[in-house]
Amino acid sequence: MPIDADVIVIGGGTSGAAAALSLARAGRRVIVLDRFKPPHEHGEHHGGQRLFRTAYFEHPGYVPLLRRALDGWRRLEAESGERLLELTGAVYVGAPGGELISGSLRSAAAHGVPHEVLSPHEATEALPGAVLHESCVVMRERTAGYVRCDAAIAALLRVAEATGAKIRSGVPASGWSASSNSVEVATAGGILRAGLLIIAAGPWSGALLSDIGVRLTVTRQVQAYVEASPGGGPACCWAVEGLDGLFVYGFPRDHHAGTIKFGVHVHGPVLDPDRPTPSVTAREIEQARSALRGVFPSLANGRIHGSACRYTNSPDTHFIIDRHPAFPNVVFGAGFSGHGFKFAPVLGELLAKLVMDPGAEHPAPFLALSRFGGGG
Numbered sequence: 001m002p003i004d005a006d007v008i009v010i011g012g013g014t015s016g017a018a019a020a021l022s023l024a025r026a027g028r029r030v031i032v033l034d035r036f037k038p039p040h041e042h043g044e045h046h047g048g049q050r051l052f053r054t055a056y057f058e059h060p061g062y063v064p065l066l067r068r069a070l071d072g073w074r075r076l077e078a079e080s081g082e083r084l085l086e087l088t089g090a091v092y093v094g095a096p097g098g099e100l101i102s103g104s105l106r107s108a109a110a111h112g113v114p115h116e117v118l119s120p121h122e123a124t125e126a127l128p129g130a131v132l133h134e135s136c137v138v139m140r141e142r143t144a145g146y147v148r149c150d151a152a153i154a155a156l157l158r159v160a161e162a163t164g165a166k167i168r169s170g171v172p173a174s175g176w177s178a179s180s181n182s183v184e185v186a187t188a189g190g191i192l193r194a195g196l197l198i199i200a201a202g203p204w205s206g207a208l209l210s211d212i213g214v215r216l217t218v219t220r221q222v223q224a225y226v227e228a229s230p231g232g233g234p235a236c237c238w239a240v241e242g243l244d245g246l247f248v249y250g251f252p253r254d255h256h257a258g259t260i261k262f263g264v265h266v267h268g269p270v271l272d273p274d275r276p277t278p279s280v281t282a283r284e285i286e287q288a289r290s291a292l293r294g295v296f297p298s299l300a301n302g303r304i305h306g307s308a309c310r311y312t313n314s315p316d317t318h319f320i321i322d323r324h325p326a327f328p329n330v331v332f333g334a335g336f337s338g339h340g341f342k343f344a345p346v347l348g349e350l351l352a353k354l355v356m357d358p359g360a361e362h363p364a365p366f367l368a369l370s371r372f373g374g375g376g
């Protein structure tokens, strides 16, 4: 049977577009299939901005990956001629023993990430208008900021295409099968064949990976935007873990839109990815307003609008990047659990390495499927 490509990538969003670019740079013939036309509003990657942080509270193992991701974003900026990453710095606020502060300090210490612990006066200057509890610790990280997410997806795909990848939008993969040296992907237009397959399907990954022994849960998330006047609000990114555990984060004012984007990092209601996402409700807007009021009371009176997005969560909220347990020529990246975007260039590198080099050891073992011990 003739093959259509060396590698088929299912999903042309965050991780799939980056994988396609890495593979195309390595000279592989790649076909990317996407059920929509990325960037789009049906997956996990839309909404204007995504935080970039290096002193990673979630796990110190991510720090080396983030350093590579930073280089990757800069390379993509050079190749695409677009500014994608803004290092505005970020300020983190939380209880001394809370996950945000203790985890960020742990990662910073383990990997020598430059940071400062701010005095109460410095903290007030860094986050004007914020109400900070007197017992909280405030930490500033300079190698942090945000990625322009929609523009970044478009740039990844454009540069991948210019490097030789074939991007097929509006083509859902309805299923796949594999043998030891080939894969077949079913689409409405027929079967595509290749030697290798990457599954990077975001919220739809669970359906394509039903046999890996780990359950992926898709949740509804609201990203909110509050109108703010010029000079209003913080000039950097921010994350605040309240004493009640509520984790609110946000960005500096977007001068073009006249708004400050913010969100609450909590896993929302579980949803079926095949059902259309209902618009954001008045109740959800008021919940967002109340979370903002706890941090920036004066901003919370402004007009707020929101857009719905999705997290695909792994059981332990860490990424799962690995070869398929039955087919080493099938590799997947899934369960980015609401924090994967900033890593996109390095996700692409990891997926490409795992699929191109079947004998290679896992480059980031803490993200391997085996941590679930055969079930999650």
Ligand SMILES: Cc1cc2nc3c(=O)[nH]c(=O)nc-3n(C[C@H](O)[C@H](O)[C@H](O)COP(=O)(O)OP(=O)(O)OC[C@H]3O[C@@H](n4cnc5c(N)ncnc54)[C@H](O)[C@@H]3O)c2cc1C
Residues within 6 Å of the ligand: 010, 011, 012, 013, 014, 015, 016, 033, 034, 035, 036, 038, 042, 043, 044, 045, 047, 049, 050, 051, 052, 171, 172, 173, 174, 200, 201, 202, 203, 204, 205, 221, 222, 223, 263, 309, 310, 311, 333, 334, 335, 336, 337, 338, 339, 340, 341, 342, 343
């Ligand atoms: C509200 C919100 C805020 C976030 N904030 C941050 C943040 O500040 N920092 C950060 O790093 N991360 C953040 N994230 C998380 C980050 O955006 C995601 O982890 C990341 O985008 C996931 O990438 P993905 O490739 O898995 O999914 P996606 O980017 O959604 O890509 C999956 C693609 O696969 C396609 N697809 C699916 N099924 C098929 C099929 N069968 N056939 C063909 N194509 C298919 C889809 O159309 C889609 O384009 C946030 C997410 C949300 C929702």
